[in-house]
Each structure stands twice: as C-alpha cells, then as structure tokens.
Amino acid sequence: MDIDALVKRINELAHKNKETGLTEEEQTERAQLREEYLKNIRRNFRQQLDTIEVVDK
Numbered sequence: 001m002d003i004d005a006l007v008k009r010i011n012e013l014a015h016k017n018k019e020t021g022l023t024e025e026e027q028t029e030r031a032q033l034r035e036e037y038l039k040n041i042r043r044n045f046r047q048q049l050d051t052i053e054v055v056d057k
Contacts (some may be wrong), residue, residue, distance in 0.1 A: 006037050 001009075013030045016022060022030065 001036070003037075003040060006033055006040070009033055010037065 010030065010033050013022060013026055013033070016026070017030075
C-alpha cells in the first residue's frame with residue numbers, strides 16, 4: 001500500500017472513531033496501518049541518515 005492510501009485510510013478510521021467508534025476489526029486494522037506507517041517513516045529516515053556524509057570533523 002502506498003503512503004498516500006495508507007494515510008487516507010488511517011484518517012478515515014480516526015474520523016469514524018470520533019463520530020461513532022470503531023469495531024474490534026477496525027481497531028486491529030488501525031493498529032496495523034499505524035505500525036506499517038511508522039515502519040515506512042523509520043525506513044525512509046534511516047535511508048536519509050545513511051546518505052549523510054560528514055565533511056568537516
């Protein structure tokens with residue numbers, strides 16, 4: 001799932017939670033989507049850190 005679709009679905013579940021609440025299945029889905037999102041963020045951040053080159057010490 002691409003990041004835009006992931007964020008869109010997380011936001012849909014957040015809005016539904018505020019309005020009517022979530023079922024057990026939706027809560028599980030939300031937790032899985034959040035974890036996938038965080039893994040993606042960590043991976044991208046790690047890639048950025050790996051490309052940094054120290055010029056002057």
